[in-house]
Amino acid sequence: MMRMKAKVLAIDGTKSKEISLPDIFNEDFRPDLIRRASLALRSGAYQAQGVDPDAGFRTSAAFFGRRKKVFRTTNNRGISRLPRVKLSGGGLGEVRRVPQSKGGRTAHPPKIDKILVEKINDKERKRAIRSAIAATINHELVIKRGHKIGHLKELPLVLEDKFNDLKKTKDVLEVLKKLQLEAELARGATVTIRAGRGTMRGRPYRRKRAGLIVTDKESGLFKALKNIPGFEIRVAKDLNADILAPGGDAGRLTIYTESSISQLEKMFR
Numbered sequence: 001m002m003r004m005k006a007k008v009l010a011i012d013g014t015k016s017k018e019i020s021l022p023d024i025f026n027e028d029f030r031p032d033l034i035r036r037a038s039l040a041l042r043s044g045a046y047q048a049q050g051v052d053p054d055a056g057f058r059t060s061a062a063f064f065g066r067r068k069k070v071f072r073t074t075n076n077r078g079i080s081r082l083p084r085v086k087l088s089g090g091g092l093g094e095v096r097r098v099p100q101s102k103g104g105r106t107a108h109p110p111k112i113d114k115i116l117v118e119k120i121n122d123k124e125r126k127r128a129i130r131s132a133i134a135a136t137i138n139h140e141l142v143i144k145r146g147h148k149i150g151h152l153k154e155l156p157l158v159l160e161d162k163f164n165d166l167k168k169t170k171d172v173l174e175v176l177k178k179l180q181l182e183a184e185l186a187r188g189a190t191v192t193i194r195a196g197r198g199t200m201r202g203r204p205y206r207r208k209r210a211g212l213i214v215t216d217k218e219s220g221l222f223k224a225l226k227n228i229p230g231f232e233i234r235v236a237k238d239l240n241a242d243i244l245a246p247g248g249d250a251g252r253l254t255i256y257t258e259s260s261i262s263q264l265e266k267m268f269r
Helices: 031-043 122-135 139-144 161-165 169-178 182-189 220-225 258-267
Strands: 005-009 015-020 084-086 092-095 157-159 191-193 205-207 212-215 232-235 254-257
Touching: 031 122, 157 161, 157 258, 161 220, 161 254, 169 182, 169 220, 212 220, 212 258, 220 232, 254 258
Parallel strands: 005 157, 157 254, 212 232, 212 254
Antiparallel strands: 005 015, 084 092, 191 205
């Protein structure tokens, strides 16, 4: 199979040289596997929910049976034979404990021992990552995901390793603008107000997931990217399906450094 070629761009936006892309970029597109791997990762963040085991049982209510000559019996009272609160003088109060009563227990409450984490086979997980990486060079998928790259003709965007040496946000912004990503920067900075109860639970705003930058090692670039809203940066070995395809939607705009390209084939064979 003939390997695809990619242009390596200098940090000033000009073409530096051309390299061959590894076979991982020829992987078949498997949206089902990508979504499954992404949801499996997200399931690890679910918080177990349950009720207090004693909820509805903190009461003196009890059922004493239907037999005659039993203390606090409901025999011949004309009332339902259910657990009732013990009143002074041997009387019976309101019904408690049972699900259909006021203040009673919940019939089938959520339990904390429910298994929430979804598992995925290791071979499927790796194939999902390979497929998600291959989707980053599919122009149609990237545009369909909402990224503003209509003017770009060739993907992927590969930068020379000097990009790793940048330590200031303004320098990184200058490089991204030379790559003609002004519209994508504006998209990542756009904040929308979330509708519904999220506004009352500490998450009133929502921001788009913009471009992803993949490097071969950690550097000062990581700190510089923190002040660019919507953009993320990861080392090649730390990639997963949810980073490459947030929410299972493949085709995230991804910028690679030259050294990270050679790492990808080794990481996810």
